[in-house]
Amino acid sequence: MSESIQMDRGSFVTCDLLDANPKSQVCLPNIEGKSFRQFGAKDRFCGEIVTVKCFEDNSCVKSLLNSDGKDKEGNGKVLVVDGGGSMRCALLGDMIAQSAIDNGWAGVIVYGCVRDIDDMAAMNLGVMALGCIPRKSTRRDEGQTDIEISFGDLTLNSGMFVYADNNGIIASDKPLIS
């Protein structure tokens, strides 16, 4: 039985949500020797997922985060980017992160790297990524949106729900808090 817990979106704990919903997906803490870390000031964030798959090209990330990031209830969505785990360039920096905030997104999870992390650490956005690197990606308008993505034992589609805090990342077909 899954249980939607009534709770403020800013005060959930992933461990408690998972205890109440043990069939939820759980991201592994070690993915081929790499781990997700927090880079934003908002270290507890959740929302409806929008998926992107791109490799060393953040065209889709930039255009999506420059568009409305609110769900039907007006809550922020979370962009989950499968960057193939590349540690060679960053798919998000402070300027795109600022446009995510301006457009109401709750957070961005990057299976890859980010940059401008000192500025990002002060921004009211959830950001989790595997690491950081000064180099930006090359925009060639390549990448796919709303496609199934998989990493770290997660298999995610747009319309699912993700919950992230300092304990880690969990995901579910249904909302876990209401």
Ligand SMILES: O=C([O-])CC(=O)C(=O)O
């Ligand atoms: O423009 C990019 O590709 C990433 C970046 O530096 C930013 O968002 O500020």
